[in-house]
Amino acid sequence: MQIETAVRRRHSISLTPLIDVxxxxxxxFMLATSFTDWREITLATGTTAAEDEQxxxxxxxxxxxxxxxxxxxxxSADELAQLLQRRxxxxxxxxxxxxxxxxATLGPTVSALDALAxxxxxxALGKNANDETAPAx
Amino acid sequence: xxVPPPKRQRSLDDSILPLINVVFLLLIFFVVAGVxxxxxxxxxxxxxxxxxxxxxxxxxxxxxxxxxxxxAFAGEPIASAELxxxxxxxxEGEALQIQADSDLPARQLxxxxxxxxxxxxxxxxxxxxxxSR
Numbered sequence: 001m002q003i004e005t006a007v008r009r010r011h012s013i014s015l016t017p018l019i020d021v022x023x024x025x026x027x028x029f030m031l032a033t034s035f036t037d038w039r040e041i042t043l044a045t046g047t048t049a050a051e052d053e054q055x056x057x058x059x060x061x062x063x064x065x066x067x068x069x070x071x072x073x074x075x076s077a078d079e080l081a082q083l084l085q086r087r088x089x090x091x092x093x094x095x096x097x098x099x100x101x102x103x104a105t106l107g108p109t110v111s112a113l114d115a116l117a118x119x120x121x122x123x124a125l126g127k128n129a130n131d132e133t134a135p136a137x
Numbered sequence: 138x139x140v141p142p143p144k145r146q147r148s149l150d151d152s153i154l155p156l157i158n159v160v161f162l163l164l165i166f167f168v169v170a171g172v173x174x175x176x177x178x179x180x181x182x183x184x185x186x187x188x189x190x191x192x193x194x195x196x197x198x199x200x201x202x203x204x205x206x207x208x209a210f211a212g213e214p215i216a217s218a219e220l221x222x223x224x225x226x227x228x229e230g231e232a233l234q235i236q237a238d239s240d241l242p243a244r245q246l247x248x249x250x251x252x253x254x255x256x257x258x259x260x261x262x263x264x265x266x267x268x269s270r
Contacts, residue, residue: 015150015153015154015157016153018157019153019156019157019160022157022160022161022164023160025164026160026163026164026167029164029167029168029171030167032171032173032174033167033170033171033172033173033174034171034172034173034174035170035171035172036174036183036266037192037266037267038183038192038193038194038195038264038265038266038267039186039189039190039191039192039193039264039265039266039267040189040191040192040193040234040262040263040264040265041186041189041191041262041263041265042191042232042260042261042262042263043246043250043261043262043263044261062243100242100243100244102242102244103242104242104243104244105239105240105241105242105243106184106237106238106239106240106241106242106243106246107184107185107239107240108243109184109243110184110185110186110239110263110265111184111185111186111187113186114186114187114188114189114265115187115188117188117189118188125243125246125247125250127247
């Protein structure tokens with residue numbers, strides 16, 4: 001004799017297909033999401049002209065190995081930030097221009113932009129001094 | 138007559154319910170906490186910054202530059218010549234986001250910025266990856 005147990009049969013969605021779909025969604029979101037902490041640096045496209053009466057900008061060269069040179073001397077980023085802040089207080093410089101050397105890559109250049117922007121001085125990426133006619137990438 | 142409820146069926150459902158609960162929680166966590174990353178058609182290692190505070194999220198219309206200078210716009214690889222057509226339709230006054238590989242020679246960025254300037258783009262935002270000290 002078969003007797004139905006009435007109370008337990010309430011859910012109409014069967015769980016196995018549901019959990020299949022949920023697993024697939026989970027897998028998708030796990031693979032597609034990124035938890036990178038992005039920041040952004042605003043680059044001037046070269047439309048701002050310096051005013052004439054301002055003191056000249058400090059030019060910081062970035063070498064291929066990532067070394068920063070200012071005034072012919074290699075310095076660490078922190079040292080350089082302090083020095084440039086002093087120079088700004090003396091009103092000897094009004095801005096900082098980061099000038100990457102030929103073989104310098106973007107990584108160290110952006111690090112320099114990042115470190116020297118902390119001085120509060122306007123920091124800009126320098127124009128290529130001697131290869132203006134270089135082909136566009 | 139008292140009939141005991143079928144044992145097997147109940148124990149299976151009951152053990153699956155906590156599993157579904159946990160999976161749902163994980164799903165909600167990933168949906169809420171993460172950002173769906175738009176992949177460029179090539180690998181890009183973003184330059185790292187430590188002090189820059191301006192937070193950002195990659196936009197859909199992002200210009201990607203590989204270490205060897207290849208370009209991609211909105212996830213699609215483009216030839217250098219196609220860039221001008223794309224920039225011609227760029228809305229006036231809107232900032233353009235770019236993501237460039239940290240191994241790209243820094244000087245290659247300047248001719249590109251010059252092109253962007255000629256196309257009337259006044260603001261370029263370079264995407265970086267934050268690294269805590």
